[in-house]
Amino acid sequence: MKRAIVIFISLWLTGIGAAVASEVRLKDLVEFDGVRGNDLVGYGLVVGLNGTGDGLRNSPFTEEMMVNILERLGVNVGGEQFRPKNVAAVLVTSVLPPFGRAGSKVDVTVSAIGDAKSLLGGTLIMTPLNSADGEVYVVAQGTVIAGGVSAEGDAARVVHGVPTAGIVPSGGRIEREVDFQLSDLSSLRMALRTPDFTTAERIEEAINRALGRRVALMLDAGTVELNIDATGLASPAHALSRIENIRIEPERRARVVVDQRSGTIVMDENVRISRVAVAQGNLTLTIEEAPAVVQPNPFAEGETVVVPRTTAAIEEEQGTGLAEISPGTTLRDVVSGLNALGVTPLDMIDILKSIKAAGALHADLIVQ
Structure with missing residues (x-):
């Protein structure tokens, strides 16, 4: 099991006055x-991929859009078997910053929506980005910087990161300003x-x-x-x-934040615990199946059968007994009382949940 980490934050331990530090x-x-940004979204194509684009049989919308673009450029591909492997359909997103002026540039994010394997080395072609009102505010184009690497052979494939998503730094140019004075x-x-x-x-x-x-x-x-x-x-x-x-100096609610995956516990300095008694122990139930095969003697009448054999055991680890946690007036008192139980961080998470259920933990318990 990955070793859990417990983080307790106490503002007064910084050596700076509480009023100044906070x-x-x-x-x-x-x-x-x-004074806010506005979300933008658009649908576009990434070209120039090294055979890692969409399979057009599985993503027919990619072929349709590529044909439309070529026809607008004066290239007639109607009725042709047009099945390139270096094109991928993507959703393009960005945020129009507050007071963004026409001609300024913004970053855009591209994400494959077909079965493309990678966007590495691709180029996003001109893509209009719309806001919630349906108007075009940004036009994006540029080289995609993907966030991962993939390599494959005849029988194996290795992927590091997410090569099907990336960014185009300063790839969007603002064409329309938000009407706000x-x-x-x-x-x-x-x-x-x-x-x-x-x-x-x-x-x-x-x-x-x-x-x-x-x-x-x-x-x-x-x-x-x-x-x-x-x-x-x-x-x-x-x-x-x-x-x-x-x-x-903002006022904060007392909170205890728990991350069950890593075993991380973060406590606010305002957390208080009323007087409470806690007993903690572990009960382990083990069941093992070891069937045995029994055969008749040579040349004897009979048949081979499987005889079930089961071993069951219950093991109870030595717990801490019934420990009393005194009312905590400071975060240091709370931490000392919980550490006195001598339990692991993951067990301490369960204890905090139980103390909260008992009404003795005076803080918001947030479990992630």
Whole structure:
């Protein structure tokens, strides 16, 4: 079994004051209304593959699209047996960044949708990318950099990574801009990435203190509104540049995050455990089948039969007995109480689940 890893994070062990260490910039806590990216998607072809493209019998849409492209370029291939092996149909995705201007370039991602074996060495030909409104905002084209390697012979094949997906760095050119004018806003809302009433109130107070007037108002746990006109600054952009680097100490819910695959446990410093008693032990049940074949003596009447033989055993490993965990006032107390049981990290995950079910773990238990 892969050795499990337990990670306990304690902010006060960094040697820096808790108030200073936990302060975060406003831009890392909120999303500004309207300042967002837009997802784009398109359907295109990657050409120039070394025989690793789509099998056109299994992917007829690739052949149809290739024929359409050639006919638009003036090449008539109607009625011909057109079955190249160096073409692959792909879905192309990208994100139009906020305030992206016409002529700017963005990265695009390509992923094979047919039975192509690899996109290594291929070239994405001109592909329009549409947004949710159906309009074309980006046109993509360029050399694909695949994220894996594959090699095969007559009887074996080795694949490392994912060669059927890759990126085209700066392969998309913005052709249309999003119709959004930040300068026309008279007020702007800030959405907290982790809604919390205390954090929202601290954001409101920090902005008003930094600008010297009441310009921010908490609307709910996830929204703070900024009155642009009341700031007295030249534009919304100037207002955002003044407040986005304000440092605020966010309030967090107590959480315990558990990754069952690796055995990783991450605890927040606010985790508390009430007084509880825990007993832990393992019970192993083993059943083995060892059938025996019995044959008659030579020249004797009879037949060969199989006689079942079963060995069953129950083994109970020595547990820790009944151990008491005192109420934890700090993360260090909680960790010490759990470590006193002398169990492995994987067993500690089960113990944490049981403590949570008993109502003694005062934190959100998140199992991944």
